[in-house]
Amino acid sequence: MNDAQKPVLVWFREDLRIADNPALFKAAETGAPMVAVFILDEESTGVRPFGSAQKWMLHHALTGLAKSLQDLGGSLLVRRGASEPILRDIIAETGADRIFWNRRYGPGEIAVDAKLKAEFGDSGVAAHSFLGALLHEPSRVKTGNGDPFRVYSPFWRALERMGEPRLPLPVPEEIAFLDNRPKGMEIVELGLLPVKPDWAKGLRDTWPNGEAGAHEMLAKFLDHGIHGYADGRDMPAAENVSRLSPYLRFGMISPYQIWHAAKAAEANARDREKFLKEVGWREFAYHLLFNFPDIGWRNFSERFDVFPWKEQSPDLKAWQRGMTGYPIVDAGMRELWHTGYMHNRVRMVAASLLVKHLLIHWKAGEEWFWDTLVDGDPANNPASWQWVAGSGADAAPYFRVFNPILQGRKFDPDGEYTRKWVPEIAALPDKYLHCPWEAPAETLLNCGIRLGKSYPMPIIDHDKARIRALDAFETLKKAI
DNA sequence: TTTTGAGTTGTTCGA
DNA sequence: GTCGAACAACTCAAA
Numbered sequence: 001m002n003d004a005q006k007p008v009l010v011w012f013r014e015d016l017r018i019a020d021n022p023a024l025f026k027a028a029e030t031g032a033p034m035v036a037v038f039i040l041d042e043e044s045t046g047v048r049p050f051g052s053a054q055k056w057m058l059h060h061a062l063t064g065l066a067k068s069l070q071d072l073g074g075s076l077l078v079r080r081g082a083s084e085p086i087l088r089d090i091i092a093e094t095g096a097d098r099i100f101w102n103r104r105y106g107p108g109e110i111a112v113d114a115k116l117k118a119e120f121g122d123s124g125v126a127a128h129s130f131l132g133a134l135l136h137e138p139s140r141v142k143t144g145n146g147d148p149f150r151v152y153s154p155f156w157r158a159l160e161r162m163g164e165p166r167l168p169l170p171v172p173e174e175i176a177f178l179d180n181r182p183k184g185m186e187i188v189e190l191g192l193l194p195v196k197p198d199w200a201k202g203l204r205d206t207w208p209n210g211e212a213g214a215h216e217m218l219a220k221f222l223d224h225g226i227h228g229y230a231d232g233r234d235m236p237a238a239e240n241v242s243r244l245s246p247y248l249r250f251g252m253i254s255p256y257q258i259w260h261a262a263k264a265a266e267a268n269a270r271d272r273e274k275f276l277k278e279v280g281w282r283e284f285a286y287h288l289l290f291n292f293p294d295i296g297w298r299n300f301s302e303r304f305d306v307f308p309w310k311e312q313s314p315d316l317k318a319w320q321r322g323m324t325g326y327p328i329v330d331a332g333m334r335e336l337w338h339t340g341y342m343h344n345r346v347r348m349v350a351a352s353l354l355v356k357h358l359l360i361h362w363k364a365g366e367e368w369f370w371d372t373l374v375d376g377d378p379a380n381n382p383a384s385w386q387w388v389a390g391s392g393a394d395a396a397p398y399f400r401v402f403n404p405i406l407q408g409r410k411f412d413p414d415g416e417y418t419r420k421w422v423p424e425i426a427a428l429p430d431k432y433l434h435c436p437w438e439a440p441a442e443t444l445l446n447c448g449i450r451l452g453k454s455y456p457m458p459i460i461d462h463d464k465a466r467i468r469a470l471d472a473f474e475t476l477k478k479a480i
Numbered sequence: 481t482t483t484t485g486a487g488t489t490g491t492t493c494g495a
Numbered sequence: 496g497t498c499g500a501a502c503a504a505c506t507c508a509a510a
Contacts, residue, residue, distance in 0.1 A: 143507065153487055154507050234489075277488080301505095348489065387488095399502045400490045407490090466491085470502090477503080484510075495498085 005032035007096040007178045011087070012038045012076070013109075015102040015132050015251035016061040017211045018068045020168035022130035023100040028172035035094055035178050036069055036076050038062060040190050043082040046108025048296070048378060051371035053340040054249065056200050057207070059192035061250040064210020066187060074177035077184040083112055084119075093182045097125055102132035102251075105286050106378040107293035135165040135255050135283055138290035148291035151394045155287065156280045168256045202338035207246060207374060214247035218258060222265040229271040233278075236332075236343035237416035242275070245375035246341065248282065255279055285379035288393050295392075296382040297363065303476050304391035309361040318459055319354050320368055322421070325458035327434050328408035329353050331421035338421075340374035345411050351388040352402040357465035359472060362389040390473070398473040401466045408434030424455050 010027045016038075018024060027034055042049045050058060066076040079086050087099065099120065104113065117127040131137050141149065141158055149155035194200050208216050221242040225232075232240030247253045262275055288295055299305055318324055322333035332346035342350065347369075354365045366385040370376045386392025412418050415433040419426040425436050427447035432439035436449060437457055444451060451457050 145507085147507095149507080151487070151506050157508090274488095281488080303504095345489075394487080394506085396489080397503065402489095403491065473503095482510100485508095487506090491502090493499105493501090495500105 005030065006098070007094045008032040008034055009087070009090065009094070009096045009099040010034060010036045011099055011101040012036060012065065013101060014104055014249070015254075016058075016065045017214075017252050017254065018065070018072070019171045019211070020132070020254045020257050021102065021251075022132045022169060023102045023128070024175075025169045025172055026128065026130065027098075027100040028175045030098070031176060032098070033176050033178035034074065035090065035096060035181055036074060037087070037090060038065075038076055038078050039083050039086050040078075040080040040192075041083045041086075041112075042080075044084070044108065044112050046111050048106060048108060048370075051373065051376045052194065053203065053372050053374045054370075054376045055192040056194065056203055056340070057246050057374045058250055059187060059190070060207075060209040060213075061211075061252050062187045062190075062192075064212065064252070068211060072172075072175050072177075074175060075181060076187075077182055078187055078190065079184045080190055084116060087116065090182060091125055094178060098128065099125060100128045100130070102130050103137075104133070105138065105290050107289075110293075132254060133251060134286055135159070135259065135279070136162055138287045141287055149284070149287060152281065152284050155284050156277060159280060159283065165256050165259050167260060168254060203340045203374060206339040206341065211252045214244065214253035215257075217243055217247065218253060218261055222261060222267070226262070226265060226267045226271050226275060229267075230274040233274070234345045234411050235417075236346050236412055237414070237420075241344065243341065245377070245380070249375050249377050255282065282380060284393075285377075285383040288383050289379040292393075295386065296366070296378060299391040300386050300393055301391045301395070304389070306476065307391075308359070308472050308475060310359045313358060313360050315358045315459055316354075316360055316364055318456070319350075319358065319360070319365075323456050323459075324353060325437070325456040326353060326404040326408075327418045327422050327425060327436065328412060329404050331412075331418045334421040336369075336372050340372065342373070343417070345407075346417075347384070348388060349402050349404055349407045351385060352396075353404055355385075355389045356401045356469040357404075357460050357462070359469065362386060362391065398476075399470060401469050403462060403466075405434045405462065422455070425449055 008027045008030055010024050015021055041047055069076050120127045136159060143149055149158065207213065225240045225242060229240050232238040244253060244258060258279060259276065262272055292300060319333065322330040322337065324330055328346060329350045332342045332350040336342040351365055354360050355362050362385040366382055369381055383392060387395045390396055390398045408418060415430055418433055425433065428436060428439060432443060436455060437451060449455055
C-alpha cells in the first residue's frame with residue numbers, strides 16, 4: 001500500500017458483489033485507501049425509478065454487500081439523492097482523486113455517467129469505468145455492415161466468433177479502506193422495504209439473500225436443474241430453470257461467473273448450450289437497449305404506432321390480479337404477485353393474453369411487470385414485452401396467438417403449477433383444469449366451484465379474441 | 481451485386 | 496389421431 005496516495009472511490013450501482021467486480025478489483029490494485037459508495041438516485045433525470053419488488057431485492061443486495069465489505073475491514077457508504085452532487089460531496093470530504101465504476105446501459109444511466117466522467121475529468125478527478133455487467137461491450141458487437149443486430153441468431157453467432165468471455169476475477173485479496181470514512185445512512189433508512197402493508201413475505205420465502213444467495217441458486221441449478229434443462233425449462237412445475245435473473249439484475253452475480261460455471265459443470269451438451277443461449281438473450285436485450293435506447297417506451301417496429309390498442313380497459317385490473325378465468329394465466333399472475341417472479345413460459349402466455357386477447361398496450365404490461373418483478377430489468381423487460389406484442393426485434397410473428405388452454409395442457413399437463421397458484425379450482429380433474437367452463441355442471445358442483453363466483457368465467461372467448469387480434473393486425477398491413 | 485435460405489418459444493385447418 | 500401447409504415481413508450472411 002502506498003499511504004501517500006489520495007483515496008479512491010468505488011461507486012457501486014448495479015454490480016452489488018465483491019467477486020468478479022472489475023471496478024472494485026482494479027481500485028483495490030491501486031493500493032490507495034478506498035471508499036465504497038452506493039447512492040439511491042431517484043432524482044437524476046432520465047433514470048427510471050426502481051419498481052417495488054426490485055427495491056426489495058435491492059435492499060437485500062445492499063445488506064449483503066455491506067456485510068461483505070465489513071468482513072474485509074471496510075464498509076459501504078450509503079446516501080440518497082442525485083448522484084452528481086453527492087459524489088462531489090464525498091470527493092470533497094475525502095480528497096479522493098479517482099473514481100471507479102462498472103458501466104450501466106440504461107439511457108438515463110448512460111447520460112448521468114457520461115456527464116460525470118466528463119466533468120470529473122475537468123476537475124482533476126479521474127473516472128475509470130469497466131465492463132462487468134455484460135460479456136461483451138454492446139458497442140463492439142456489429143453486423144458485417146457495422147450495424148447493430150436486430151435478429152438473435154446472427155447476434156449469437158457473432159458472440160461465438162468473438163471468443164470466450166474472460167474468466168471471473170477473484171475477490172480482492174486485500175483492500176485498504178480509508179480510515180476516517182464519511183458517514184452515510186443506514187440501508188433501512190432508504191425505505192426500500194414495504195412497511196404497510198408488508199407484502200414481502202412471499203419474496204422472503206422465495207429468494208435467498210445477496211451475493212451468497214446468488215451462488216446458492218447457481219450451485220443448485222448446476223447440480224440439478226441443468227439436467228434436462230432444454231426441455232424442462234418450459235415446464236413451470238419442474239425445477240429446471242436457474243432463477244438467477246433477480247441476482248443478475250443488481251449484479252449479485254455476474255454473467256462471467258454464470259458462463260464459466262455452466263461451461264465447467266457436468267451436463268449434456270444440449271442442455272448446456274440452451275442455457276448459455278439464454279444468457280445470450282440477456283446480452284441481446286442489452287444490445288437492443290444500448291442501440292435503441294427508447295425501446296422501453298417506443299415501438300421498436302414503427303408500424304405498430306397505429307395499432308388499435310384499447311384505451312383504459314377494465315380488463316387490465318383482472319389480468320393484474322390473476323382473475324382472467326384462464327387458469328394458466330391466473331396462476332402466473334398470482335405467482336408474480338406472491339413471489340416477485342413468474343416462470344418464463346408462463347410470462348409469454350400471460351403477456352400474450354394481455355396484448356393479443358385483450359388488445360391492451362404492451363406498455364401497460366411492461367409497467368406492471370416492472371413494478372412487481374424482482375428481476376424487473378430495463379433491457380429484458382421491454383425487449384421481451386415487445387417481442388410478445390410483435391413490435392419488437394426478432395419478434396413473434398403476428399399470427400402466433402398463444403392458446404392459453406393448449407399452453408396449459410402442454411406445459412402443465414398434470415396441473416401441479418396451476419393447482420398451486422389457483423387453489424379454488426384445484427379439485428377439478430386434469431381434463432378440465434385449464435378450461436373450467438367446459439366442465440359439466442355436476443363436476444363443478446362436486447368440486448365446489450361456482451363459475452363467475454368462486455372463480456371467474458373466461459374474460460374473453462379464445463376463438464373470438466384470436467380472430468379479433470388477427471383483424472387488428474390486418475390494420476397494420478393496410479397502414480403500410 | 482444479387483440471390484437465397486434460415487430464423488427461440490404456435491395454432492388451426494383440412495386431408 | 497397425425498401431419499403438412501398456411502399464416503408476413505424482414506434481417507443477416509453465405510453463396
